[in-house]
Amino acid sequence: MKLDATHPRVHEQTVRFQHALNTLGDNKLPEQVSQAIAAEFTAVDGSTDLGAHNAAFRDQHPNSTRHQLAALSAERAIRADSDRAGLENELVALVGNADKFEDALAVIDTVKAWGCKETVLEVAKRAGKEKWPAVTRF
Helix, strand or coil, rough: CCCCCHHHHCCCCCCCCHHHHHHHCCCCCCCCCCHHHHCCCCCCCCCCCCHHHHHHHHHCCCCCCCHHHHHHHHHHHHHHHHHHHHHHHHHHHHHHHCCCCHHHHHHHHHHHHHHCCCHHHHHHHHHHHCCCCCCCCC
């Protein structure tokens, strides 16, 4: 059974996994493990520029909040801590651009999971409340 590379969670997790493999450095995996990964994990090649791969995924799914959210989460995983500025603002924008309130709530949950500042959470909730005033979770 092959994973659907266009599924948002599959994309996010394959980018995260490949990034983890790329950053092992001197802590190499045992040869058998490396061989198994090379044989079975073909979603992203080890030489792939993960930033470009992730950007291409975003470009392929411009109108899907779930895909954009997965790409932002993958981007957060591959960026250095000091280079993550702006990702929170993109999350907030996703809330207002969401077509379904369930997707907006998934973004809100991500804002919480990332440990964003309370002001970012409040702005995101306000954007959701403006778009879906009947939804009480915002």
